[in-house]
Amino acid sequence: MAGARAARSGRLKPLPRSFYACSPEVLARRMLGTLLVRRFDDGVTAAIRIVEAEAYLGVRDRAAHTFGGRRTARNEAMYAEPGTAYVYFTYGMHYCLNAVCGEPGEPVAVLIRAGEPVRGVERMAELRGPAARDELRLAAGPARLCQAMRIDRALNGHDLTTGEALWMTNDPDQPPPGDREVVRAARVGVDYAGPWAARRLRWLVRGSPSVSVPPRPGGGRPTRKRPPAGG
DNA sequence: ATGACGATTTACT
């Protein structure tokens, strides 16, 4: 099989810049089922199949780091051309990875939240440490994903289209999920964003064991006790 | 200079 051979031989051709030159909503959907590939300095390769991503709509999106046109040293990478990595540090201990998209200079991006390990599992487990016992959940969360793939400050601003160190590629062994296998939900951890918190800007592969927070049946709204049934 | 706060994860009750 050409696919398996391609994966094994490392010919994981990076997706071109045109893949990223779209709105964050389109990219988040499009990204599901693709592989995020990491080549470590020692030559070891790790890869995950992306199963969860969130769109951040930029200047108008209260949940986005670039809301209101904010532009600082921290979020500068979001103003770079599509296909750039935006890696930020949060909670004093975690990193998260975004793919910048949209028009050149438009500060919109997609947060890569989770993936199923497909290659380099041993290395990823090692990087995650003792807390990660479940192989399927090594990258089930934006910060877990970064820890498993050693994605940190050094990759902020990295060009994802070069095929060096960190890039995305089509999965040679599995087609992308169809619309029936994709579900939308509210974004995670943005309760401070008012009306923007409820919008369904998170895309997931339905039923994947590797997602961070499974979507709620109702579409991701906060838990609410049902009023007493009428009868 | 200072203070509040995370696009999170883990451990614990």
Added chain:
DNA sequence: GTAAATCGTCATA
């Protein structure tokens, strides 16, 4: 379910 970990960033002074 709650709380702690832990520190760079940003707004304010």
